[in-house]
Amino acid sequence: MSRLDEILERYPFVQRDNLIPILQDIQDEFGCLTEEAIVKVGKYLSLPTAKIYGLASFYHHFRFVKKGKYHIKVCNGTSCHANGNTIILNELEKSLDIKSDEITRDGNFSIEESSCMASCGYGPVISVNDRHYTNVDIEKLAEIIDYYKNMEE
Ligand code: FES
Numbered sequence: 001m002s003r004l005d006e007i008l009e010r011y012p013f014v015q016r017d018n019l020i021p022i023l024q025d026i027q028d029e030f031g032c033l034t035e036e037a038i039v040k041v042g043k044y045l046s047l048p049t050a051k052i053y054g055l056a057s058f059y060h061h062f063r064f065v066k067k068g069k070y071h072i073k074v075c076n077g078t079s080c081h082a083n084g085n086t087i088i089l090n091e092l093e094k095s096l097d098i099k100s101d102e103i104t105r106d107g108n109f110s111i112e113e114s115s116c117m118a119s120c121g122y123g124p125v126i127s128v129n130d131r132h133y134t135n136v137d138i139e140k141l142a143e144i145i146d147y148y149k150n151m152e153e
Contacts, residue, residue, distance in 0.1 A: 003029055004037055008044050016045055023056055032063040060115065068103045068110035070148045073127045077116030080123035088124045088136050089113065095145055108152055 001009075007025045011018045019041070026037045033056055042049040056062040074080075074089045089111075093099055096109050103110040119125045122134035126141070133144055 004040055008040070014045060016047060019045060019047065019052065019055065020059075023052075023062060027062060031066040034064075063101075063112075065101055065103055065110070066107075069108045069152075070128050071110050071112065073112050073114040073117065074100075075115075075117040075119075075123060075125040076113040077120065077123075079116070079120035080125055083123035085124040087138070088126065088141055091138055091141055092126075092145070095142070106152075109148070 004026070007022065007029060010025065011022055022041055022045075023033060026041070027033055030037065038049050038052050038056075041047070042052055056064075072092065074085055074092065076085060076089075089100065092111060096104055096111065098104055098109070098111060100111045100113050114127075117125045117127060117132065119132065119134050124136045126133050126136050126144070128144065128148060133140070136144070
């Protein structure tokens, strides 16, 4: 039995109310909602996959790609936007050669745009896993990325 089947077995009563808990369990297990998983859940609950994608996309919490070892969030709140978060995001994407919601080929880095990270007076704000960085400019961003790249060498 696959790990996906094991998750579905936790929900023996096939009810659409179970959709969110099932998706949550899948994300906890696999790190994201894969296409294979969504198709299988759709068959299990007799729901169209487009509907599942639509619902999962509504909740910012669900991801469709895995996180990298170092998951970088760039705050996209109003204050950080006013403080130039777009410059930071563009530089980050250029430096890692990936776009937001993508993961580097080596699996080390991923980028996500985030809602307000509760440090509005100190933007632009980014985080790497659980560590927050404030007042990020291009130079500071380069130092942060170098630090994590060096950890892998
Ligand atoms: S807007 Fe970025 S921390 Fe609040």
